[in-house]
Amino acid sequence: MGLISLYFALFFLVVLPLNWALRTTGRLYRFFLLGACYVFYGSQNPKFLLLLIHFSFWTWLLGLGICEACRSWLRKGLLTFHLVIGIGGLLFFKYYDLLYESLNQAFGFIRLGALLPDLDPIVPVGVSFFTFQGLSYTIDVYRDQQRTVRSPLDIFIFMAFFPTVLSGPIMRAANFIPQIGKMHHDMKSSSDGFILILMGLVKKLVLSSYLFEHVVQPVFQAPYDYSSLSVAIGVVGYSMQILCDFSGYTDLVTGIALLLGYSIPPNFNHPYSARNLKEFWPRWHMSLSSWLKDYLYIPLGGNRRGLVRKYFNILITMTLGGLWHGANWNYLFWGVFHGMGLVATHMASDFRGRISLFRNRETPIRRARWDSRTASTITAVVSWLSTFVFLLIGWIFFGTKSLGQAAALLHRIFDLDLVGKGFSHYVTVAALCIIATVLLHEIFRIRFREVLSWFFQTLPFVFQVALLSLLIAVLLRLAPDGVPQFVYYQF
Amino acid sequence: MKSAVVHTSLVYFFSLLLVCLLNIDNVLSWYENGGEGREDVLRWLAAAKRIRMETGIGPSLDRFECAAGFMFEGSYKDKSKCDGGSRHSAHNPGGGGTPHVRSVLPAPVRAGVGGASRRETGDQVENGLLWANEPPEKSESQLIVKSALTGGSTRLEGNRKAPSEGLLAEKNSEINDPASSKRPRAEGSYDSRPVHAAANEPAAPGERLASVKDLTDSPSVGEPALVEKTIGNASVRSGPRSLLLVGDSLAYGLAISLGKDIKQRDGTELSCFSKVSSGLLNPNVFNWEKNIGTLIDEAQPQSVLIMMGANDANNHIRDGGKLCMVETPEWADAYEKRVLNFLNLVSESNTRVFWIGVPVVREEWLQKRIALANMAAKNACGRMDNCRFVDTHGALCDERGHYTNYLKEPNGTIVKIRAKDGIHFTVAGSKFLSRTVLPKLVGVGDGSLRAEK
Numbered sequence: 001m002g003l004i005s006l007y008f009a010l011f012f013l014v015v016l017p018l019n020w021a022l023r024t025t026g027r028l029y030r031f032f033l034l035g036a037c038y039v040f041y042g043s044q045n046p047k048f049l050l051l052l053i054h055f056s057f058w059t060w061l062l063g064l065g066i067c068e069a070c071r072s073w074l075r076k077g078l079l080t081f082h083l084v085i086g087i088g089g090l091l092f093f094k095y096y097d098l099l100y101e102s103l104n105q106a107f108g109f110i111r112l113g114a115l116l117p118d119l120d121p122i123v124p125v126g127v128s129f130f131t132f133q134g135l136s137y138t139i140d141v142y143r144d145q146q147r148t149v150r151s152p153l154d155i156f157i158f159m160a161f162f163p164t165v166l167s168g169p170i171m172r173a174a175n176f177i178p179q180i181g182k183m184h185h186d187m188k189s190s191s192d193g194f195i196l197i198l199m200g201l202v203k204k205l206v207l208s209s210y211l212f213e214h215v216v217q218p219v220f221q222a223p224y225d226y227s228s229l230s231v232a233i234g235v236v237g238y239s240m241q242i243l244c245d246f247s248g249y250t251d252l253v254t255g256i257a258l259l260l261g262y263s264i265p266p267n268f269n270h271p272y273s274a275r276n277l278k279e280f281w282p283r284w285h286m287s288l289s290s291w292l293k294d295y296l297y298i299p300l301g302g303n304r305r306g307l308v309r310k311y312f313n314i315l316i317t318m319t320l321g322g323l324w325h326g327a328n329w330n331y332l333f334w335g336v337f338h339g340m341g342l343v344a345t346h347m348a349s350d351f352r353g354r355i356s357l358f359r360n361r362e363t364p365i366r367r368a369r370w371d372s373r374t375a376s377t378i379t380a381v382v383s384w385l386s387t388f389v390f391l392l393i394g395w396i397f398f399g400t401k402s403l404g405q406a407a408a409l410l411h412r413i414f415d416l417d418l419v420g421k422g423f424s425h426y427v428t429v430a431a432l433c434i435i436a437t438v439l440l441h442e443i444f445r446i447r448f449r450e451v452l453s454w455f456f457q458t459l460p461f462v463f464q465v466a467l468l469s470l471l472i473a474v475l476l477r478l479a480p481d482g483v484p485q486f487v488y489y490q491f
Numbered sequence: 492m493k494s495a496v497v498h499t500s501l502v503y504f505f506s507l508l509l510v511c512l513l514n515i516d517n518v519l520s521w522y523e524n525g526g527e528g529r530e531d532v533l534r535w536l537a538a539a540k541r542i543r544m545e546t547g548i549g550p551s552l553d554r555f556e557c558a559a560g561f562m563f564e565g566s567y568k569d570k571s572k573c574d575g576g577s578r579h580s581a582h583n584p585g586g587g588g589t590p591h592v593r594s595v596l597p598a599p600v601r602a603g604v605g606g607a608s609r610r611e612t613g614d615q616v617e618n619g620l621l622w623a624n625e626p627p628e629k630s631e632s633q634l635i636v637k638s639a640l641t642g643g644s645t646r647l648e649g650n651r652k653a654p655s656e657g658l659l660a661e662k663n664s665e666i667n668d669p670a671s672s673k674r675p676r677a678e679g680s681y682d683s684r685p686v687h688a689a690a691n692e693p694a695a696p697g698e699r700l701a702s703v704k705d706l707t708d709s710p711s712v713g714e715p716a717l718v719e720k721t722i723g724n725a726s727v728r729s730g731p732r733s734l735l736l737v738g739d740s741l742a743y744g745l746a747i748s749l750g751k752d753i754k755q756r757d758g759t760e761l762s763c764f765s766k767v768s769s770g771l772l773n774p775n776v777f778n779w780e781k782n783i784g785t786l787i788d789e790a791q792p793q794s795v796l797i798m799m800g801a802n803d804a805n806n807h808i809r810d811g812g813k814l815c816m817v818e819t820p821e822w823a824d825a826y827e828k829r830v831l832n833f834l835n836l837v838s839e840s841n842t843r844v845f846w847i848g849v850p851v852v853r854e855e856w857l858q859k860r861i862a863l864a865n866m867a868a869k870n871a872c873g874r875m876d877n878c879r880f881v882d883t884h885g886a887l888c889d890e891r892g893h894y895t896n897y898l899k900e901p902n903g904t905i906v907k908i909r910a911k912d913g914i915h916f917t918v919a920g921s922k923f924l925s926r927t928v929l930p931k932l933v934g935v936g937d938g939s940l941r942a943e944k
Contacts, residue, residue, distance in 0.1 A: 006521055009507055016503055020496040104897070104905050120896050122911055185492050190499040259499055464502050469509030476514055477556040 001043035030153040037160035048124035059134035060155040067148035093123045098327040126166045137173040163253040169267045169287035183261025191457040196255030203248025205479035211241040223412040227420035231412045272442035275383040315339040334397045515540045733760040735792035740767040742798035748925035770803035787840040798847040804860035830871035844878040850887045853913025886927035
């Protein structure tokens with residue numbers, strides 16, 4: 001049952017009214033919601049459901065154990081155990097194949113399967129997301145015992161909440177669990193929910209799919225067939241495709257959760273408006289960025305142990321963040337690339353901070369001159385452009401399957417060869433329009449949702465239904481058959 | 492708050508109802524493919540379809556889709572309802588599981604020889620619109636297949652490879668390798684730009700039939716003229732020494748190695764036109780029956796290779812009024828009829844056909860279904876003079892004849908041959924499969940073209 005399917009639409013048709021009808025029934029409501037979550041997740045693959053239940057159980061039990069344990073070493077031991085099963089599970093699903101093949105290649109003369117069994121594990125959809133959610137809960141309990149949740153049902157729902165279980169956003173127990181059974185709903189959240197669903201569908205079905213099918217896929221598959229300009233357009237197209245895909249997914253699940261009365265954390269805040277990487281990361285995949293910051297960067301020491309250690313921590317965090325996406329050199333490179341970029345940005349900003357301190361003391365007039373509007377505009381444009389180009393280079397590695405393919409794309413772009421295939425006029429115009437629209441929306445941080453939601457709210461019931469159904473019908477007409485999965489499902 | 496909740500639920504309910512009404516064709520398909528449909532529900536759906544047409548909203552949406560079609564470059568928009576039917580529409584089998592399926596071929600055609608039609612240069616074959624992201628089939632294996640596949644139609648010419656993202660879950664570094672990507676061009680074996688000066692000349696009436704005839708009767712003489720064309724978003728090479736491989740994602744997987752191997756063997760060019768999740772039983776994903784004629788008209792291949800059935804194996808068949816459930820003898824009979832009908836359509840173009848069976852898959856329950864589909868295809872093929880069934884069951888098995896993820900190359904290297912889903916194969920797996928298929932393509936490339944049973 002995919003999120004964009006008739007199955008899900010019918011499933012939600014049943015769940016939505018029951019969710020509100022049973023809201024005040026306490027335990028019955030929790031059983032109902034948990035059942036709905038498990039039906040949805042189990043429909044992906046029943047075997048995955050066992051894993052989810054298993055990990056949820058350990059999360060609840062160990063959270064309770066950490067809270068009740070009277071000795072600090074025991075608490076630490078329980079937390080370590082949870083980290084081992086959580087991260088161990090992730091490593092098993094994501095890296096076992098790599099290990100198996102590497103060992104087999106290294107010791108190929110030994111009988112096949114002698115070193116490790118050929119388990120060929122299938123990565124359960126959403127495993128990274130619910131593992132991170134579970135770990136964040138036990139770490140929070142370890143840090144503050146007041147955060148312990150004693151009800152297993154609440155923890156199980158938190159881990160399996162169906163709008164977010166497949167690809168996040170990664171929620172925190174402290175924000176989500178208090179909402180269970182105490183949801184609030186009004187006309188504004190209703191129209192917000194519908195508009196978010198609509199925006200999610202536009203982004204995924206039309207924008208992302210169009211760019212993927214017509215611009216990105218052809219160029220990424222055979223860069224040497226295309227001119228340098230076409231490849232460059234393809235790469236920019238990919239940057240917009242991945243944004244539309246993931247933020248479209250986030251809009252969709254946020255809208256669904258809103259209709260159910262739940263508020264889930266935002267994942268995107270106009271990331272391409274960032275003028276440096278320090279601005280970019282708090283805006284891109286925010287729930288993962290903040291998770292990495294709170295549970296990896298800060299425990300490593302954050303910026304509390306001097307500048308060198310801070311840079312090292314940033315690099316480690318970003319590298320692991322890259323590797324989180326999968327066992328692939330490209331993800332590793334992407335993580336390191338962003339880590340180095342972030343370190344450079346921090347270095348520049350630390351250095352500038354010291355210089356400006358010095359200038360403030362010595363030459364206040366010079367500073368005033370640089371604060372002029374023109375200079376700041378030029379600085380802003382150059383900063384934005386350089387950041388965007390940096391991001392594009394990163395996306396090339398993220399979006400390709402091997403370093404060789406990424407190198408081919410880069411090589412083709414910097415060939416500056418205008419000979420080769422281009423896109424047809426229609427595709428070029430359509431793709432450029434999509435890219436320009438998304439970019440303008442990003443750069444000027446246009447808040448479509450608020451305006452559309454307000455407009456939708458003012459409409460009478462009949463018009464709301466007519467508008468919604470007509471727009472969705474049109475979107476389905478514009479969508480491709482077999483819409484590609486959301487990019488982040490694979491992680 | 493209560494009024495807001497009621498309001499939200501009602502808006503959702505009525506919107507969904509209207510959306511379903513506006514896309515009733517897809518809902519009908521979805522319902523029929525879901526299993527034993529209740530007659531009263533089907534009647535309701537048919538009534539809804541009438542309402543949609545009579546109110547004029549449905550046709551308006553169709554017109555909108557037609558108007559927007561120019562932007563889609565033949566990749567995923569179905570323009571058939573804008574242009575009319577196809578020459579093959581009359582051949583839809585009596586079974587007719589999906590009577591509401593739209594025809595696919597665009598109309599602007601000019602007469603060819605022997606009743607064959609040829610579209611104007613630049614026209615494209617396009618596939619049907621699907622409800623959301625779920626093809627009609629809904630079994631677990633199909634979900635896995637879809638999760639592994641994201642690409643649309645793909646192309647491949649000779650040793651030129653174009654991977655479908657996610658198709659080859661592992662070991663696709665070869666096809667992504669910039670060096671290998673550039674190599675063919677450097678060697679002059681393939682360039683996306685026209686190779687032959689005459690390539691852009693439209694074929695004269697009779698030329699196509701003549702070329703097939705020549706090849707049928709005599710060995711290849713001289714260097715055959717290859718013509719590069721675009722079909723949908725696939726680029727194919729046509730000519731007397733060309734093969735057309737059509738099918739689902741597995742066909743694409745096979746084409747990666749077979750294209751290279753067959754080119755090395757005798758210089759035959761292999762073009763592949765594949766549609767993921769497609770088959771003979773899910774025309775909403777891609778209607779092969781209505782498109783195959785145009786594909787062959789455009790490619791003018793010496794022989795046609797067909798590899799499909801993995802997706803069909805999970806779909807029930809409505810044969811006339813009767814629903815044939817999967818894994819039953821009735822299903823096998825109905826599927827045989829479908830295959831036979833499809834082979835008839837292919838045979839209209841006077842080409843030889845090789846039906847390539849689906850190799851063994853990991854899941855036992857799916858293997859049973861696929862074995863049944865393979866058997867039906869083999870039987871249907873046996874009833875045609877120009878068709879040969881290529882059994883690939885053992886191509887990817889271990890010594891005991893069981894499914895395996897790894898096999899040993901002749902040089903002793905152990906390679907992974909299957910993708911995560913236990914259905915698709917890696918590049919290495921594609922090579923193993925190609926080694927099995929290639930010797931069985933008797934008559935291909937050597938001009939003899941005699942069907943060997």
